[in-house]
Amino acid sequence: MLHVNGGMGNTSYANNSRLQREIISMTCSIAKEALTNFYNQHIPTSITIADLGCSSGQNTLMLVSYLIKQVEEIRQKLHQRLPLEYQIFLNDLHGNDFNAVFTSLPRFLEDLGTQIGGDFGPCFFNGVPGSFYARLFPTKSVHFFHSSSSLHWLSRVPVGIENNKGNIYIGSTSPKSVGEAYYKQFQKDFSMFLKCRAEELVMGGGMVLTLVGRTSEDPSKSGGYYIWELLGLALNTMVAEGIVEEKKADSFNIPYYIPSPKEVEAEVVKEGSFILNQLKASSINLNHTVHKTEEESSTPLINNSLADATDYDFAKCIQSVSEPLLIRHFGEAIMDELFIRHRNIVAGCMAKHRIMECINLTISLTKKIS
Template sequence: MKLVEVLHMNGGIGDISYANNSLVQRKAILMTKPIIEQAIRDLYCSLLPKNLCIADLGCSSGANTFLVVSELTKTIEKERKKHGFQSPEFHYLFNDLPSNDFNTIFQSLGEFEHDLRKQFGEGFGPCFFSGVSGSFYTRLFSSKSLHFVHSSYSVHWLSQVPNLIEKNKGNIYMSSTSPPSVIKAYYKQYEKDFSIFLKYRSEELMKGGKMVLTFLGRESEDPSSKEGCYIWELLGIALNELVIEGLIEEEKVDSFNIPNYTASPAEVKYLVDKEGSFTINKLETTRVHWNYASNTNNENIYNNGGYNLSRAIRAVAEPLLVSQFDPKLMDLVFQKYEEIVSDCMSKEKTEFINVTVSMTRNN
């Protein structure tokens, strides 16, 4: 089965949907808000577009999709009113893979647009919304048609599972026990994918256009460090427990690898500079504690941390897992995962590291 067919978040609005289990992603968007605001403000003031075209890559579905649109629109409206300009026409392009739950997005659009008009009042420009299905490792938009590109928690996903010449035995991602060839293969795939991503976005963005990307990364220069790998290492432990219990074949775990790469800022800078189409305006890391996956009040957050984080990872990873393992085992897998995660959270400082890069397309 092709990766584009199974790499998607759990759709709908149920208990294990991405829409109801994406508080870490929401926190990351809010933490990077100053960088996004500065980039869109600089873009607007330098180009003063009458028609503003913005693409959100890997938009998924749920409240986070609309949070980004709302914040971008708010910044533009504040800036144009300050200068006494007419509101531009807004065109928002929601991109994700064809298997994404676009239906949930479009079913919510009417209410969202009504809220925007209520918030910004008379004189607010018309808004147009489009869905664009396809991999962002391909061309998605016409040449020089975009002013601004945003992506949060998406570009760490690779276009395919790396081509491994050795088995990554006992692991489902890079780890300290992975053969050096596995680490090398993961970086090689990331280098290829991110370079292609930059090339295509440079063709789609107009001169002076901006792009802000936030993705899971690491501060360490060791790709197999816990900073970027721990969350998957613990899921691998849960799967291996089911191997020991005879419920999953060992070969199935050994041949399953997560198509993800958590890059360091140095790796990002190197590849952006090497590709040459963009100038980096800002490159920084932020940290989000695993407890932010919790949707409970503060006094209960530590009691429910493992449960909520396991649901958050399930919302992201379950479609990949069921392409390899029996769907009937998913409840058991994530029950074990919850126990393992809860134990780690009680003993260690457990954090996600986000890398955010703000760029301008070169002339």
């Protein structure tokens, strides 16, 4: 039952998801293009949009607001007078803080109506708890799917990685079989995701998906060092001091996979239901020092950085998404100490100007018309 830290506390996802918000901002134009193309081709009288892995906090409704405003701009240019009805589905696992999302809706709709004005049509919101690795909606009922910072989470920890000693993900010391097991689980999950969404989308419907990725074909060089190896290092210091049992630590692995563009494209082609319109990599610099250029990578990169380091805490971001998983395995007693150590390790890396970046893959897909 994976979920982020709910509520509005100091380590909540709502207050520590600036990185994810930056990712949404960077990829809004791709979502806009996909939804615009669909609307211009079909001119629907109502439109159904589903956000998968919506989480909670201000990011949850950010993309929805943007897309609705874009559609209304198109309608104004076409001089359409009858209001369009919007049906919005917000999906996440059952443990998600849906109450916080629903509480924010009245203010959100009021602000959206003020920004759009005129004949802005009714907007119906629905919460949909459940795994996006299974069916969530009726056949051919959704026009557009969006998902950001979610699909790198797997449906389960891969089978057969008991030999991943000293690591909580694919690390530089992980046996080759561990990387293979993670990749096999990603293939299974992503293929099922595509199959389910193909059944739920109308013909010609679209999807824009953004997930953490890598530009190297070697999964041990994925950038996961910054995301998970630094947390693993903090955990290992507690094992060395006898605070955490070694056997307990060795049995913990993160259900997370960072794919390459080739791996993503291969699953899209193999599943066969979608046209791949775009597959782009974007790079967010986490320590504000170096921007990788397009010429330095075989995969085109959109470059960006977190603009203001003073109010961004990467360590708290990791805590907000991983703490519930860690509590489930280790209990709450060690959490404060673990994340103090993790925060110090992250700060040490940044102080040494070690390049820390987050690579994201954004995929735009259209369901084939059979």
